[in-house]
Amino acid sequence: MTTTGVPGELILLRHGQSTTNAEGRFTGWADVPLTPHGEQQAVRAAWLLGRDGLVPDLVHTSVLRRSIRTADILLSHLDRAWVPVHRTWRLNERQYGALTGRVKREVRGEAGPSRYQAWRRSLTEAPAPLAADELARLRADPRYARLADGGPPAVESLADIVARVTPYWADVLAAQLLTGRTVLVVAHGNALRALVAVLDRLTEREVENLNIPTGAPLLYRFDAALRPTVRGGRYAEPAAARAAAEAVAVEGHD
Numbered sequence: 001m002t003t004t005g006v007p008g009e010l011i012l013l014r015h016g017q018s019t020t021n022a023e024g025r026f027t028g029w030a031d032v033p034l035t036p037h038g039e040q041q042a043v044r045a046a047w048l049l050g051r052d053g054l055v056p057d058l059v060h061t062s063v064l065r066r067s068i069r070t071a072d073i074l075l076s077h078l079d080r081a082w083v084p085v086h087r088t089w090r091l092n093e094r095q096y097g098a099l100t101g102r103v104k105r106e107v108r109g110e111a112g113p114s115r116y117q118a119w120r121r122s123l124t125e126a127p128a129p130l131a132a133d134e135l136a137r138l139r140a141d142p143r144y145a146r147l148a149d150g151g152p153p154a155v156e157s158l159a160d161i162v163a164r165v166t167p168y169w170a171d172v173l174a175a176q177l178l179t180g181r182t183v184l185v186v187a188h189g190n191a192l193r194a195l196v197a198v199l200d201r202l203t204e205r206e207v208e209n210l211n212i213p214t215g216a217p218l219l220y221r222f223d224a225a226l227r228p229t230v231r232g233g234r235y236a237e238p239a240a241a242r243a244a245a246e247a248v249a250v251e252g253h254d
């Protein structure tokens, strides 16, 4: 790939609202669909990108349907159904382990606010792992057949996600951006928190305070050394994204 010197633009997008988001449950690697509202968020994200002249040349998703569907809707509405899409487990949501499917409000009531916050937002804390039968079921899933190191994790901290997204950033996304192309990543709240932590070299405290809303395009531009020109990027709708991120921060508190 030839490099043009001026890196392309990176668009980060958390999938539209999923059924478990709407139910206030932890989702993790559960493969749940979008809600009708989540599908509409994807349509609006396409409109925002079109408005700003940000048409992706390359797209990356996780291997979970809520991310795949969001990208499909967006590309279809940009008349770019033909754009190459790469799907990778490295962009999956955090493996939430035993919290998967649990109602956030109930977990917070049982564990207490401090432990709940640590499980959701700290860099190093992780909840209990998936039960053995759940993990076995996951490891039998054909999409994870070629994962090294024993296959899907039973649970992850954010640091574990940073470890799995970093090579994808360094070896795949960065190389594509250096060709000057516009790259869209449609992923998940914690996968994107991990990627933003890498891009912006966030401190542990900054990571703990980072929340990423669904369906809100976040644009990064870079200098020639692939350093973000604006730390934290720029949302297509900054005020709406700020309010939505604040709502994510207090999920389960009601």
Ligand SMILES: O=C(O)[C@H](O)COP(=O)(O)O
Pocket: 025, 026, 027, 028, 093, 094, 096, 120, 188, 189, 190, 248, 251
């Ligand atoms: O996996 C989930 O439950 C969500 O997508 C992210 O949840 P969180 O914002 O509570 O980490």
